[in-house]
Amino acid sequence: MARIGRPGLSDEQKREVWRRWRDGQSLSEIGRVLGKVPGSIHGVVAANGGFVPAARTRSAGVLSLAEREEISRGLAAGDSFRAIAGRLGRAPSTVSREVGRHGGREEYRAARADEGAWGNARRPKSCLLQQSPALRDTVAGKLKEDWSPRQIAGWLARTFAPEDGMYVSHETIYKSLFIQARGVLKKELVSHLRRRRTMRRSKNASTAGQQRGCIRDAVSIRERPAEAEDRAVPGHWEGDLITGSKNSHIATLVERHSRYVMLVRVAGKDTISVISALSHQVRY
Template identity: 60%
Template sequence: MRQGRRHGLSVEQKADIWRRWKLGESLHEIGRAFDKDHGSIQFLLSKYGGIAPAIRRRSDRALTLAEREEISRGIVSGSSVREIARGLRRAASTVSREVTRHGGRTVYRASEADDRAWKSALRPKLYWLARHRRLRLIVASKLMENWSPEQISGWLKRRYHRNESMRVSHETIYRSLFIQARGALKKELVQHLRSRRQIRRSIHAKAAGQSRGQIVDAISISERPAEIEDRAIPGHWEGDLLSGSGNSHIATLVERHSRFTILVKVPSKETAAVVEALTRQVRRLPASLRRSLTWDRGLEMAKHKTFTVATKVDVYFCDPQSPWQRGTNENTNGLLRQYFPRKTDLSGYSQADLDKVAKQLNQRPRKTLDFETPASRLHASVASTS
């Protein structure tokens, strides 16, 4: 992976990320806007289940930083608590408690007191479903029967029309599922939602045509044979698209046993174009190196059946939001950023250019291979099996 100093996001940048997410921008689009990997953006959003946290505001009755600075100046000038309170138009008891709470007159500092007060204002809050065990159990049981949150909410309203404590909105159910800090509904229940998403998506994402959708007859990674897991046999690949500016992409294939890399030029990320380009490239491989392909959940492989028929290569798909399940490919994509930095227009590279980059990468020794090169490891493996 590319090494470098990590730069955090400011409060303003985080607010802009939530604004973009609400407008329906994808993780990749937001990542490109901030020069961040889409996984970093997902990590930020997933902490809150894709639902923007409420903006914290000070109570009108709480002391402000400016008032605390006036208290600090009053202490330095030797004013009494009552004199300071009169200047602030506050009760003397308010000023007295403020000074005592933060160390007394000798150590009171306005900025430190304000920071401490802001942090201590956070209070753990039990949410509606967390407080009502009976209601929570009913909601969980209906989710396990594959009822949608809206169906559950509507049914509860009819079933308990005289008991408001046994009602809950569908939004509250969604929030309890996606925001695990609420501690009400178990995360596993998300699997019973129709979309099976782990975080909440904006309604504008669907309107803009950015919904990930479903891959028909996708074979889960959990069904992969054991021989793929232990990397003992060559011919099992991991794949993904490496993205650049201007909606440009490169398909990357990495062999699990040797870490041998193949780069494939694709005209677009449309499934027909990607499958055709991959099929053409994979069919050039010897039969012993055509065993399986593990892909992310991207719709560019929606026509995986066409690929399998043409190549005799079975395709397995990672679980949603689990790119780490094809970690060899993820790590290789990180290495490729040395050749194709972020925001690079990838459409200008020919297949010959990509082959040169792949050759360089395959001739670099790898620590994970005991500093053998992927090319020599693959060559030795093929020779031993032929």
């Protein structure tokens, strides 16, 4: 069955997104490097509130892929769980549970079992605000009064004793606001923050040197010749770009003397797409 919509990002591409986001690059810059539209990059970053996820590592006590391959070979040879466990230096119950979780003797495959175990290990961890309704309600109340997360964290530390359990860092409050999948604080509370951001930006992020909203090597409209200004001489064209819904764009060309108009549908609003479409329209 054919896939609908734009293809997603691979795990390697997502790691590259987070590396560049941590370095302070914008969504557009990351998209250009990966050949993706900024909206695709925004979807990955916004899903985690702009917070760079921690690198996942395997616990030293879990079975490795090499051990699972040894289990698979032992099962194929008809060895008992105890014999396989003896070669691995593991308890027989560990091998028995591993095989039972991943299809039994007949269906067990090392690669599939390792992939399944890696996926099952991704368990959501509850934060302090989830564990304590009283703390959550207090934080939400202070946010409604336009307190900043840092002010709230400082006030809690001064007001309550450590044994009361009424403590939380400002980072946890930000994460609970920006990562709505946690379901801890209502999204409406974001509007009470002093900065209207909806996700965390890198400390290295800066717009210095970025030509946002500007046309590179642009020539001011004031510099066009007088003959184009008074529309007396044919042959002078004026272009513009109209953006519609669902990322649709139409370029317009207007001959200033006759007011003849050409409309050209373009695939994107980037320079290459617009120039290529206009050049083709003018030639043909």
